[in-house]
Amino acid sequence: xxxxxxxxxxxxxxxxxxxxxxxxxxxxxxxxxxxxxxxxxxxxxxxxxxxxxxxxxxxxxxxxxxxxxxxxxxxxxxxxxxxxxxxxxxxxxxxxxxxxxxxxxxxxxxxxxxxxxxxxxxxxxxxxxxxxxxxxxxxxxxxxxxxxxxxxxxxxxxxxxxxxxxxxxxxxxxxxxxxxxxxxxxxxxxxxxxxxxxxxxxxxxxxxxxxxxxxxxxxxxxxxxxxxxxxxxxxxxxxxxxxxxxxxxxxxxxxxxxxxxxxxxxxxxxxxxxxxxxxxxxxxxxxxxxxxxxxxxxxxxxxxxxxxxxxxxxxxxxxxxxxxxxxxxxxxxxxxxxxxxxx
Amino acid sequence: xxxxxxxxxxxxxxxxxxxxxxxxxxxxxxxxxxxxxxxxxxxxxxxxxxxxxxxxxxxxxxxxxxxxxxxxxxxxxxxxxxxxxxxxxxxxxxxxxxxxxxxxxxxxxxxxxxxxxxxxxxxxxxxxxxxxxxxxxxxxxxxxxxxxxxxxxxxxxxxxxxxxxxxxxxxxxxxxxxxxxxxxxxxxxxxxxxxxxxxxxxxxxxxxxxxxxxxxxxxxxxxxxxxxxxxxxxxxxxxxxxxxxxxxxxxxxxxxxxxxxxxxxxxxxxxxxxxxxxxxxxxxxxxxxxxxxxxxxxxxxxxxxxxxxxxxxxxxxxxxxxxxxxxxxxxxxxxxxxxxxxx
DNA sequence: TCCATTTAAGTAAACGTTTACTCAAAGGAC
DNA sequence: GTCCTTTGAGTAAACGTTTACTTAAATGGA
Numbered sequence: 001x002x003x004x005x006x007x008x009x010x011x012x013x014x015x016x017x018x019x020x021x022x023x024x025x026x027x028x029x030x031x032x033x034x035x036x037x038x039x040x041x042x043x044x045x046x047x048x049x050x051x052x053x054x055x056x057x058x059x060x061x062x063x064x065x066x067x068x069x070x071x072x073x074x075x076x077x078x079x080x081x082x083x084x085x086x087x088x089x090x091x092x093x094x095x096x097x098x099x100x101x102x103x104x105x106x107x108x109x110x111x112x113x114x115x116x117x118x119x120x121x122x123x124x125x126x127x128x129x130x131x132x133x134x135x136x137x138x139x140x141x142x143x144x145x146x147x148x149x150x151x152x153x154x155x156x157x158x159x160x161x162x163x164x165x166x167x168x169x170x171x172x173x174x175x176x177x178x179x180x181x182x183x184x185x186x187x188x189x190x191x192x193x194x195x196x197x198x199x200x201x202x203x204x205x206x207x208x209x210x211x212x213x214x215x216x217x218x219x220x221x222x223x224x225x226x227x228x229x230x231x232x233x234x235x236x237x238x239x240x241x242x243x244x245x246x247x248x249x250x251x252x253x254x255x256x257x258x259x260x261x262x263x264x265x266x267x268x269x270x271x272x273x274x275x276x277x278x279x280x281x282x283x284x285x286x287x288x289x290x291x292x293x294x295x296x297x298x299x300x301x302x303x304x305x306x307x308x309x310x311x312x313x314x315x316x317x318x319x320x321x322x323x324x325x326x327x328x329x330x331x332x333x334x335x336x337x338x339x340x341x342x343x
Numbered sequence: 344x345x346x347x348x349x350x351x352x353x354x355x356x357x358x359x360x361x362x363x364x365x366x367x368x369x370x371x372x373x374x375x376x377x378x379x380x381x382x383x384x385x386x387x388x389x390x391x392x393x394x395x396x397x398x399x400x401x402x403x404x405x406x407x408x409x410x411x412x413x414x415x416x417x418x419x420x421x422x423x424x425x426x427x428x429x430x431x432x433x434x435x436x437x438x439x440x441x442x443x444x445x446x447x448x449x450x451x452x453x454x455x456x457x458x459x460x461x462x463x464x465x466x467x468x469x470x471x472x473x474x475x476x477x478x479x480x481x482x483x484x485x486x487x488x489x490x491x492x493x494x495x496x497x498x499x500x501x502x503x504x505x506x507x508x509x510x511x512x513x514x515x516x517x518x519x520x521x522x523x524x525x526x527x528x529x530x531x532x533x534x535x536x537x538x539x540x541x542x543x544x545x546x547x548x549x550x551x552x553x554x555x556x557x558x559x560x561x562x563x564x565x566x567x568x569x570x571x572x573x574x575x576x577x578x579x580x581x582x583x584x585x586x587x588x589x590x591x592x593x594x595x596x597x598x599x600x601x602x603x604x605x606x607x608x609x610x611x612x613x614x615x616x617x618x619x620x621x622x623x624x625x626x627x628x629x630x631x632x633x634x635x636x637x638x639x640x641x642x643x644x645x646x647x648x649x650x651x652x653x654x655x656x657x658x659x660x661x662x663x664x665x666x667x668x669x670x671x672x673x674x675x676x677x678x679x680x681x682x683x684x685x686x
Numbered sequence: 687t688c689c690a691t692t693t694a695a696g697t698a699a700a701c702g703t704t705t706a707c708t709c710a711a712a713g714g715a716c
Numbered sequence: 717g718t719c720c721t722t723t724g725a726g727t728a729a730a731c732g733t734t735t736a737c738t739t740a741a742a743t744g745g746a
Contacts, residue, residue, distance in 0.1 A: 120399070286632065
């Protein structure tokens with residue numbers, strides 16, 4: 001039976017098989033030529049029998065590749081990331097890559113520490129999905145210039161010019177939401193925005209405004225509120241809106257806020273969708289399992305994970321990154337990757 | 344400004360400071376003695392100026408420590424893991440450790456591959472939180488015997504004897520659930536179990552039975568159903584139960600099933616908790632945000648993460664593992680770590 | 687002053703791989 | 717038979733650290 005935590009090295013194999021470590025290495029790495037079929041079989045058999053497993057550190061030291069990719073997230077609790085991780089990990093695993101999880105807890109200092117600690121040989125690439133931060137952008141751009149693979153997810157800013165930025169089409173999302181509700185007969189559509197500092201939240205709102213305009217509706221600030229992406233903030237916002245009145249539908253900028261708003265609506269004795277139609281941006285399991293069922297626009301976190309993984313592997317392998325151009329503009333377009341989920 | 348993706352090594356520092364690499368290493372690692380204060384300052388300043396960062400691979404190669412811990416989960420989508428990861432990562436980070444995320448997708452073959460690939464130098468320890476699997480247990484025990492740090496979460500089996508097993512007090516959880524509902528006046532309490540193969544699900548059920556007995560209630564198989572921890576399975580189970588009737592309260596074995604059951608109840612026009620009281624085992628954000636609000640027992644995933652992290656650090660540092668004894672029996676006891684959450 | 691101890695280093699091996707380079711033997715073309 | 721090419725290896729350096737061992741100078745005690 002093969003040993004596990006074994007200390008058997010390439011040298012052991014070499015001496016047992018009466019060959020040099022170079023030959024063993026060539027055989028084990030399936031490098032063409034440099035050994036006969038007989039030698040190959042002998043080495044392979046010995047490796048199998050002794051339960052040889054290469055030491056990743058030693059290998060990495062010379063190849064300068066670690067088969068590790070780090071992903072930085074501001075708060076692991078967002079359900080979006082769960083699906084994102086699944087997709088990302090799935091993709092990377094197919095290439096023998098492993099995922100390093102870094103939860104920065106929205107702490108920008110922590111974040112920079114993470115990045116500096118990781119970029120120096122521990123990982124082959126870093127995926128950054130955190131709040132914007134001017135100073136940090138500099139660091140990212142600098143690393144990118146040194147050809148260290150960096151991919152940002154949902155970051156916005158002119159100073160990120162040369163970076164590979166994977167972005168959700170927040171604008172279209174907001175517009176689609178209005179389109180959908182308009183098509184259902186709604187003419188007065190309230191909106192709960194995301195946090196003030198979040199660029200993507202702002203873009204979703206711009207999409208909403210564009211949607212109104214496109215459908216000939218007048219924007220009305222009195223039925224728009226800020227939230228902070230949290231459940232409670234949306235409940236509060238919705239309570240205010242209900243007092244204000246004058247709308248038949250609501251768009252909430254993320255999943256938690258969608259549920260928070262629903263709570264306020266139900267508490268107020270109004271029915272969904274009878275009295276008020278609710279449409280959530282960002283479909284997750286939270287919106288999936290909600291009763292009454294609600295319509296949500298899917299950002300396809302799992303697919304985004306795949307896409308990011310694909311870009312990362314391309315960058316690591318110095319392959320031309322076709323996606324780059326597309327990704328700098330919003331990645332996910334209508335029919336293909338944004339879908340309306342209605343249960 | 345400090346360089347980032349830099350290639351500056353300890354040798355560079357040594358030659359610039361006119362010292363040997365040994366001295367640089369000693370200074371940088373704050374090893375007592377072996378250099379003067381002046382030399383120390385000179386080296387530290389040079390390191391700072393040149394933006395030196397140690398190469399983790401080179402270091403790991405000689406120290407045989409990587410500051411990496413892997414965690415294997417069957418399905419990353421369980422919300423429990425999100426809080427667990429947060430707690431675990433938080434704890435490990437304080438010790439300079441990073442978390443490697445391995446989603447095995449319930450594939451036992453995948454799992455073994457992961458473990459074998461990781462244990463040979465990539466990580467300093469592995470946390471296994473996956474379904475039971477006899478053959479795999481052997482591998483785990485073998486690694487443990489070789490003093491490779493292994494911790495299992497929610498695994499059960501006599502063949503795991505010497506392993507460090509962190510377990511939830513599933514039995515007590517089930518019993519407490521009944522106690523609570525009994526105290527609210529319920530005398531007929533239905534139960535939706537977890538998947539047949541899951542040992543912990545069975546234990547929760549045993550706890551439920553014990554709770555009934557303790558309170559002088561007769562168990563009744565007709566108001567017990569199997570689910571598979573999924574939303575849909577509980578909806579289906581609940582539909583059956585509602586047809587059956589004869590109960591005023593329900594316990595569901597996890598968060599998703601709690602919500603699934605609620606859906607069926609609401610759909611059937613019954614009110615929660617007016618007509619049927621629902622108590623969920625495993626409080627997560629899913630149960631937190633549910634309308635109407637439901638009672639749930641908190642497994643304290645975040646704290647479990649901390650505990651597991653603590654055990655792991657102890658094992659890695661060869662410290663006496665006091666927790667071990669406690670952990671082999673259920674870890675989390677009543678007042679301290681299991682709490683009733685009612686919003 | 688002499689010896690023992692402490693201080694402040696340096697030397698070099700080791701960790702386990704990969705890989706550029708070398709080299710001898712064999713094979714093939716003529 | 718000679719020369720060139722291919723095959724099947726081996727040698728040794730390199731990757732960037734850590735660390736056991738050595739060493740020379742300084743310090744201190746008597």
